[in-house]
Amino acid sequence: MIRSTKILCALAFMISLPVLADDKTDGLRTWTSANGTKVEAAFVSASPNAIVLRKKDGSTLSLSPSQLAPEDLVVASRLAEEAKAAGNQAAADSGEKDFLRGPFTFGLSDGHENWPVDRKKAIVDAMEAAVSFVNEHGKFKKHVTANNSPGTPTADANYDGWINWGGTINRRVALHEISHTLGIGTHPEWRNFVKDGKWTGRHAIAQLKELDGPDAVVYADHMHFWPYGLNFDNESSPQADLGFIKMVEAFRKDLGIR
DSSP, rough: OHHHHHHHHHHHHHHHHHOOOTTTOOOOOEEEEETTTTEEEEEHHHHHHHSEEETTTTTTEOOOOOGGGGGHHHHHHHHHHHHHHHHHHHHHHOSSOOOOOSSSSEEEEEEEGSOOHHHHHHHHHHHHHHHHHHHHHOOOOOOEEEEEEETTTSEEEEESSSEEESSSHHHHHHHHHHHHHHHTTSSTTTGGEEEEEEEOOOHHHHHHHHHHOOOOOOOOOSSOOSSSSSOSSSGHHHHHHHHHHHHHHHHHHTTTTO
């Protein structure tokens, strides 16, 4: 039974950690090691490989889960969960979170707490507006990261899900860059479907004909497509934005992305 308890607790650590408790919390208690040694210390953090405690003199002690008595391993697991919950709440209160839970989500790159306030707000507002629209009208599942990059002329993005925000920050640009994270111009097979400035994939061609009629032609280059590519601000409208979503879905079918 004791061995099972230790294994289950270790699994709990593996799932939920690493987590870090508030350094300002005293939280002193008596901890017991697996061999019976006792120490008065406060819980600091936990990871799959180590539980860190802070002793009264300020020094830290790192123990593997197997070195703690089973009862204290349970306590550490509870404190880890409490620290995680407190951290999540603090993040939510300060706006530092993964934004807009759903099939398609975004977060901010490391160091975002140091971004200029006005740029950070503009980036978050643009991403929230675009991601809300994508989740409402599309069927995409991905997490992307928005990065503040003032040296980037407008914005750029890659298939890995990284978006650099440069000189132009708005909802239309966010939608356009999101399409790059979904494979538009960035998927390894993209260029194989472009011939003489036109897209040859049957799904995108069929979708455009449905939108614009039987004579419609899908134009494309090494990175973009048009119409409905939202390549410029004057291309965006309620109708065009819906067409953009439908076209991106069709391109992904041609590219074999599911």
